[in-house]
Amino acid sequence: MTRLLFDNVTKSFGATRALRGVSFEAKPGSVHAIVGENGAGKSTLMNILAGAVKPDSGTITVDGAPHTPKDPQQARDAGVAMVHQELSLCTHLTVAENIVLGVEPSRFGVLNRRAIQETAQKALAEVLPQTPGGDDSGGITPGAKVSDLPPSARQLVEIARAISHPACRVLVLDEPTSSLTSHDAARLFQVIHKLRDKGLTILYISHFLEEVMAIADRYTVFRDGVTVASGNVADTSVNDLVEKMAGRRGEEVFPPRTKRSPGEEVVHIEHLAGKVRPVDVSLSLRRGEIVGLFGLVGAGRTEFFRALFGLDPIKNGSIKVGSFLGPASPSTRLSQGVGLLSEDRAAEGVALSLSISDNIVMSALRRLSKWGFFLPKTHELEASRWVERLSIKTSDATLPVSSLSGGNQQKAAIARLLCRDVDIFLLDEPTRGIDITSKTQIYKLLIDLAAKGKAVLVISSYLPELLGICDRIAVMSRGTLGPLHEVGGLREEDLLREALGA
Amino acid sequence: MNALRALAKKPWFGPLLALIVVYLLFLMWTPDTFARPITLITMARQTVVVGTAAVGMTLVILLGGIDLSVGSLVALTTVITARLLQNGMSAASAAMVGIFAATAIGAINGGLIVGLRVTPFLITLGTMSILRGAAKGLADEQKIDAPTRGLEMLMTTGPNRSWMIVPPGVWTTLLLAGIFAAVLHFTVFGKHAKAVGSNERTARLAGIQVGRIKVYTYAIAGFLAGIAGIFELSTLTVGDPTDSIGLELSVIASVVIGGGSLAGGQGSIVGALLGALLMTVIRTGSTQVGLPNWVQEILTGAIIIVATGIDSARQRKPA
Structure with missing residues (x-):
């Protein structure tokens, strides 16, 4: 029947x-x-x-x-x-x-x-x-x-x-x-x-x-x-x-692990609390490592990123980024070398009606201009470099970013951080809802970044992904971030249990 | 062929086409008056006030905002400047102070929008009324008949300056339009304004100082409304607190006919000027052929709906 x-x-x-x-x-x-x-x-x-x-x-x-x-x-x-x-x-x-x-x-x-x-x-x-x-x-x-x-x-x-x-x-x-x-x-x-x-x-x-x-x-x-x-x-x-x-x-989804040696500490956070979430976050991030943040939806991971990046107010605690201490606005954070990739690609990650090129260079306009002026051509050249580097599938970088598939839009959003040359990457669900090919490319990119001495902090709700690319993983539960675990020997079940608070 | 197709993609192509069609229509109707240079010059002169204000409004609408206070601000500028002329100030200084005051008021509009986090529609609805009241108070609720001290020259070519073809006010408007079109295309500020209008959250995330961009943009709109006010004073030769009521609607209509989107992120200065000119042509043409005022108003309204309808259909068409 x-x-x-x-x-x-x-x-x-x-x-x-x-x-x-x-x-x-x-x-x-x-x-x-x-x-x-x-x-x-x-x-x-x-x-x-x-x-x-x-x-x-x-x-x-x-x-x-x-x-x-x-x-x-x-x-x-x-x-x-x-x-x-x-x-x-x-x-x-x-x-x-x-x-x-x-x-x-x-x-x-x-x-x-x-x-x-x-x-x-x-x-x-x-x-x-x-x-x-x-x-x-x-x-x-x-x-x-x-x-x-x-x-x-x-x-x-x-x-x-x-x-x-x-x-x-x-x-x-x-x-x-x-x-x-x-x-x-x-x-x-x-x-x-x-x-x-x-x-x-x-x-x-x-x-x-x-x-x-x-x-x-x-x-x-x-x-x-x-x-x-x-x-x-x-x-x-x-x-x-x-x-x-x-x-x-x-298994081919995750690129092979290479030996990485973390360098100096670039982010040091103590007892950070926001209005509602996060409740208590302490964390240390070093150059050349990928740290994963796992947790259930609503645990406060996104809110932690937003407070750190200056998008949401901070109630308590201290943030040290490099040699800078204290809260800062998003534009100041960017000049300190911090970049945030939003979890909400369509509403925040990219400006859908702007061109691919405009989206990519948006954070780097000061570098690409002189006395506040620029030639549009220089932007398109700069953008096409990143289109090529990240294999963003498009025939023309002046097309609106909405003409791209989800995975390629995400790559354009990441390209904006690369174009600004940030040192500390805060990536919120970078592979959510995108195809496997784009995922693989993004994993490879993150590993390359870490190898070049960048610090990468990545939120994901997909455990195999975190276990596949991270050096250390911490679990957030009800707004509180737990201790960092080295990935070696870590099991999915343990992290899930920690996230559930069981 | 490719060049033509590229041309057709420009946001101001639609209004240009409409302008040509409407102009030709009236030309066929009244060939002897509509082709005369004096008619053309008069129409250019009549577009100056709306056109200048529309340049500022294009920036505001591109930013995703709106400025309903522009008509009141134009009237207030005529009153301030006329008062100063009356008190013996020179034309240049009085105009400068008038424009400066308008710029500051524009910045206050922006500051209120950013600081109070209230939508631009409501803030400027409020300042529209406040500025109108202030203009009436400053003018003791009557027209200020002040010596213009040469300010009226802005809107005439005069007998021995016919080499100018059109009055200096028209040239100034074109120059301002050119400058701000360049600001949009070649400056970081222009790019940032467009990004804010396209998606404010993305702009904030990308490190753009959204609040500052907004205040700047409304200040520029105030600056241009101030210049429009000087042109208005130069035309009227009196400071009139009840002048330019409803001007904001013509200005917004010009921008929208010119391809601007009230949702933000889209707008063309060239298009807005063409939109303003289109409305003048309809008004002048209707008068020439003897159509009554009410028909003109219906025509103008229909043009707004048709223009935005075509634009919307064009946007929806799959690439």
Whole structure:
């Protein structure tokens, strides 16, 4: 029996062939994982299912009926609902208002408040654990304002909204855990299993293969717009999936370790505290080493970087950068040789509407000008040097940075730090949401930087990555940074346990 | 062919095309008056005040801001300068003080926006009213009839200066436009302003001193509004506290017709000047062919909507 069937679906955008032949089937009552690198065609597949894009050829059927929606509403009516990576709730409205958004029960245009309440209540019951007393609801009540809820709760509301439609048969989740802590992720998995057991088909799109192994029943691998493999999760392994995704073995992702010898101390922090987070951070960073910061989402790692870089106020503690003591603004930090790469690439890391060139030289304009004047050509020359050095894939550095793929945008953001010639790199989730090729290049770059005597401090929520490239790792938990551990002999389980505070 | 395509990509290409089309339209309608040099010179002269203020507004809008106080500031400048002339100051000194005061007021606009962290719309809505009130108070709520001491020469060519073709005020506007277009393209300040308008968070992260850039930009806008005020005084030959009401809307419209985006990060000084000129041509042309005032207003409004609509469609078109 088949719930959802893709038969040789293709789609081209101009000269780009996004989907070159997608065929797979998903059964009712199963979690079906879709994995693949960025650009493999997963988002095009989503857009086709949601009705935002029409396929060029091939057929899609839902329970045997052809699925050809013109917009998301028609897709929902046909039983296919999406939960997007960037949550799309209206934060000023209440939970109940969001759940019924677009399908408000009404009579002659007047809202039926009781029906709204009932629909919301029913949908929420599906996604909240049935503990008597309802302690684990996390504040999700129909009347709660969405802006008062944490991201994990918002996600559950979004799922509730998706399944509140009576026709809902296929639920598509796009990177649902990317902003969740592991506790919240575990709760989400319970909800997913509950929905599966009710007979829903769940398409689960994720970069986290360990997660796929844990939650999915079946998988389909996308590579370059083609479905290259499908099968039972029980019969595969993470390494096997990586191999299918990339067409090569997983271990090659991390460049070989070279012996590094750390030099003088360049950053010394004692008992740093911000307004809410961090609570207590002490850390010493030396030239020529890569130090990793692990922790759950919300532990305060990003806030620590922002306080250190002068973006957020400091409540307590001391920071010493080189010979400079005390707090400083971002522009002063840059002149002290500190550079920060933001975790939020689209909103902060790059200015999307500016050109690649403008983004790269943005921090180095003083160096590239005289008396405040410059020739645009010098910028483009300087930028094209970095485009080449970091193999940023573009034909023209004067194009807007938004024309690049995620991984290449990230490389442009890193190029800005290199162009400014900073000595101390604060990198916040440098490889989040980017393809494996770009990841490998970034790892290699970080190792080169350390070899050249730069100091690198990197935040990551992906342990294999930290263990693969760092010299020392510290774990942040509830705003407090633990001691630094040498990487040799360090196990993932130990770090995870420390992060969970167990 | 490639050069043509490159030209078509320029933000001011649309307004230039619109200007040519509208001009030709009126030329066909009234060939004998619309082609006369005097009509052209008059239109250039009538564009000077809006045009100069639009150069400043382009910078503000590029920065992601807005300045609603520009009309009040122009009126206040005419009043300050007229008062000084009345008290016997020379034309040059009075104009200089007027422009300096406008620059300082612009800087205060910027300072309030940065210091209070309130959106530019609200701050300048407030200063729009404050400056208007200040102008009326300073002028005792009436026009100041002061000796212009040669200031009126800015807006005329006079009998023995016909070699100038257009009045010095027009040349000054073009010069200022050229200078600030160069500031945008060739200076660190211009680049920083564009970066702030494009994404303020990224700019801060990249070490740009966002607050300082904002104060500078609003100060420049004030400086240019001050110069526009001197041009206005030179045209009116009186200091008028109730002058230029609603000017800010024409100025903003010029910038937007010229390819500026109220979301920030986009704006063209050449485009803004063309936008200002386009509105003058519509006004003059309508008068020449005998269209009533209300038709002119509808036409101008329609042009704003059509221009921004076309621009938006062009942006959405995939590359």
